[in-house]
Amino acid sequence: MELKLARTELKSKPKASISINKIEQDLEKEGEKIYYFDRDNTHKQLISLVENFEKKGFSVYHRIVKYGLDENDYCYEVHIL
Helix, strand or coil: CEEEECCCCCCCCCCCEEEHHHHHHHHHHHCCEEEEECCCCCHHHHHHHHHHHHHCCCCEEEEEEECCCCCCCEEEEEEEC
8 A cells, every 4th residue: 555645845746655565664674653644645544554553563643733724734643653
């Protein structure tokens, strides 16, 4: 599964994406990691990501981060320990 990383400019589309395998590799190296995912990802995809890592024994914290007054000014923060 590919997830889109958070966009870097408000008016642009998300440019970068990351796979679950790449996230697993990052966790093997660092042990914990914080990711910011774009709002173009579905809530179902993020819940699937959380459940996947919880099954593997990780603690996963997931929340919505609002960075503006518009209802579409948000991204998802996922902290995997």
